[in-house]
Amino acid sequence: KAGVTQTPRYLIKTRGQQVTLSCSPISGHRSVSWYQQTPGQGLQFLFEYFSETQRNKGNFPGRFSGRQFSNSRSEMNVSTLELGDSALYLCASSLMTANTEAFFGQGTRLTVV
Amino acid sequence: KNEVEQSPQNLTAQEGEFITINCSYSVGISALHWLQQHPGGGIVSLFMLSSGKKKHGRLIATINIQEKHSSLHITASHPRDSAVYICAVYSNNAGNMLTFGGGTRLMVKP
Numbered sequence: 001k002a003g004v005t006q007t008p009r010y011l012i013k014t015r016g017q018q019v020t021l022s023c024s025p026i027s028g029h030r031s032v033s034w035y036q037q038t039p040g041q042g043l044q045f046l047f048e049y050f051s052e053t054q055r056n057k058g059n060f061p062g063r064f065s066g067r068q069f070s071n072s073r074s075e076m077n078v079s080t081l082e083l084g085d086s087a088l089y090l091c092a093s094s095l096m097t098a099n100t101e102a103f104f105g106q107g108t109r110l111t112v113v
Numbered sequence: 114k115n116e117v118e119q120s121p122q123n124l125t126a127q128e129g130e131f132i133t134i135n136c137s138y139s140v141g142i143s144a145l146h147w148l149q150q151h152p153g154g155g156i157v158s159l160f161m162l163s164s165g166k167k168k169h170g171r172l173i174a175t176i177n178i179q180e181k182h183s184s185l186h187i188t189a190s191h192p193r194d195s196a197v198y199i200c201a202v203y204s205n206n207a208g209n210m211l212t213f214g215g216g217t218r219l220m221v222k223p
Contacts, residue, residue, distance in 0.1 A: 031209050037154075043199070043213040056210045088154050097208045099143045099163075104156035 002027065004093050004105035012111045018079040021108045025072050025093030031055075032074040033102065034066060037088040046089075049074050050097040081112045116140050119200050119214035126221050132187040134217045136200030139181065146211065147174050147185045148199040156199070159185070190221045 005024040013019050025032050033056075034046040045058040049068035066076040072093075078085055088109050092102040117138045126132050136145070144163040150156045160167050160174040162183075167174050171190075176183040187194055200214040 033209050033211070035211070042215055043201075043211075045210045045212070048209050050208075055208045058210070090154070090156060092156075092209075092211075094209050099203050100209065101158055101161045102146065102209065102211065103158060104148075106153075106155040109154065 004091060004103050006089075006091055006105035006108050008108060009106065010109050010111075012113060013081050015081055015083060015112055017081050018077060019081060019110060020075055020077045021089055021091075021110075023074045023076075023091035023093075023105060025074070025091075026103055029093040029095050029103070030072055031094040031097045031100070032068055032072065033092045033094070034074070034076050035090045035092065036060075037090060037107075038086075043090075046076065048097070055097055078110075083112050086110060086112045115215070116204075116212050117200055117202055117214040119198075119217050121217060122215065123218045124220070126190050126219070128191060128221055128223050130190050130221075132190050132194075132219065132221075134185045134198050134200075134219070136183045136185070136214055137181060138183075138200075138202050138212075140202065140212070141205040142178075142181075142202040143205055144203045145176055145183050146199075146201040146203075147183070148201060150197045150199060150216070159198075187219075192221045192223050195220050 031050045033048040048056040068074045090107045094100040147159040173186040201211040
């Protein structure tokens with residue numbers, strides 16, 4: 001069974017640009033959650049999608065958005081990039097929403113210059 | 114004060130030693146994850162537990178819901194166990210939103 005796949009693995013963008021990251025969950029998993037990891041703030045929850053609906057949202061500005069497709073694949077978008085958006089972005093897939101084991105992807109390392 | 118606290122932040126051990134990492138949380142939870150992160154970023158789920166104790170190989174995780182405390186034990190530690198270990202909780206009524214501890218950086222020397 002394939003694991004969680006995130007693309008791309010590495011990305012360099014310029015301030016002001018926008019970026020789209022992709023996450024393909026484990027087959028059959030319907031919940032995808034996104035997290036940001038920085039040295040200063042650690043791991044923080046961005047949002048969770050289940051059956052194409054956003055179920056939870058963390059405390060991030062509106063520049064961070066996401067969506068989920070009917071095949072459960074998810075994308076997150078960050079517009080008007082800032083230097084502080086440089087981070088490792090991780091997605092996790094779970095079978096259902098609420099208290100099911102999370103399986104993480106390898107992450108996308110975004111560098112904003 | 115963070116909702117999830119881990120100790121110690123850093124830990125150095127000699128190969129073969131018994132290791133304990135602690136996690137305390139201040140919110141009501143429905144389950145707790147122990148995660149492992151190697152350099153390069155990928156995170157692996159070691160355990161998810163909501164009560165009692167789980168064992169997998171040389172790893173043991175325990176949780177005490179009343180005391181809001183969990184421990185991760187590594188028996189007969191090995192240099193390949195060197196990684197960051199992260200405790201994360203599912204708060205009640207928060208779906209699959211995980212709240213994370215700050216992590217424990219473990220180095221096991223041969």
